[in-house]
Every structure is written in C-alpha cells, then in structure tokens.
Amino acid sequence: MTSYEELLSRGIKKVPKGIQSKERFEIPLTKGYVEKTKTIITNFMDIVEKLRREPKQLLKYLQRELAAPGFIDKRKLIIGRKISSHIINEKIKKYANDFVICKDCNKPDTKLIRENRILLLKCQACGAKHPVKARL
Numbered sequence: 001m002t003s004y005e006e007l008l009s010r011g012i013k014k015v016p017k018g019i020q021s022k023e024r025f026e027i028p029l030t031k032g033y034v035e036k037t038k039t040i041i042t043n044f045m046d047i048v049e050k051l052r053r054e055p056k057q058l059l060k061y062l063q064r065e066l067a068a069p070g071f072i073d074k075r076k077l078i079i080g081r082k083i084s085s086h087i088i089n090e091k092i093k094k095y096a097n098d099f100v101i102c103k104d105c106n107k108p109d110t111k112l113i114r115e116n117r118i119l120l121l122k123c124q125a126c127g128a129k130h131p132v133k134a135r136l
Helices: 002-012 042-052 054-064 087-097
Strands: 032-035 038-041 072-073 076-079 110-115 118-123 130-131
Touching: 042 076, 042 087, 042 130, 054 072, 054 076, 054 087
Parallel strands: none
Antiparallel strands: 032 038, 038 076, 072 076, 110 118, 118 130
16 A cells, blocks of 8 residues: 555656646726826736736727727737726626636636637636637
8 A cells, every 4th residue: 555645745746837826816997197198007918827818818808898999019009099097997897707717616727728609718727718708
C-alpha cells in the first residue's frame, strides 16, 4: 500500500497550473474620462486580461449593449458617445456573469468553446459545460 504522503504528492503533480489561485476573482472597475463626445476607458486591456478573453469579443459585446460605436487604441477603449462609468461597469459585470464565471462552482477558470454551432462555457476547475445564452 502506498502512503498518504505519496498519494498526496502524486495528486498535487496532476493538478493543472494556474487554477490554484487563492485570491478572489474581482473585476477591475473602469478608469477613464470623457473627452468631448467620446468616453475613453484607459484600463480596458487590464480588464480583458483579468477576464481572460479576447479584447475584440468584449468590445463587440459592449458595442451591442451600449448601442455605441467603439474601437481599441493601444491599451484604451474609445467609445463614440458619453457614457457613465457606472453603466459601463454594470455591462462588464454582466459580461463576466454570462461569458466568464462558471454556473456551478462560480470560478472564472473557464474557456469558451463551440460545439455544433453552440457556444459553450467549459469550466477548467470543475469540468462543467453550459451553453451561453447571451449573444455576441
């Protein structure tokens, strides 16, 4: 029979790297300013990196939800109208709930995969798969 320590060390070696984070998942609040008729979010790429999604995907979602044109300029997002940061933060939180956070274990360790024309949210922590109900 193998000892508890041997079994434990073998189990720890099999756990994928990057999922063991101990900190709580928190979506950064937007930082930016309004310039004439445009809203500029200066920390857009930081938000995208925290969510672990493609910048164009979040941009497309925000354009649809805010009904405003926008584009990415280096690390900034420029939206073609004046919008309150409170509204933008709400939309990003909704995006995270729909496209990032697992419905079973509430962890952000997920990937978007497509199976038979259906967009699925696959959790790397618990292995659950859920269809994404929102559209991109």
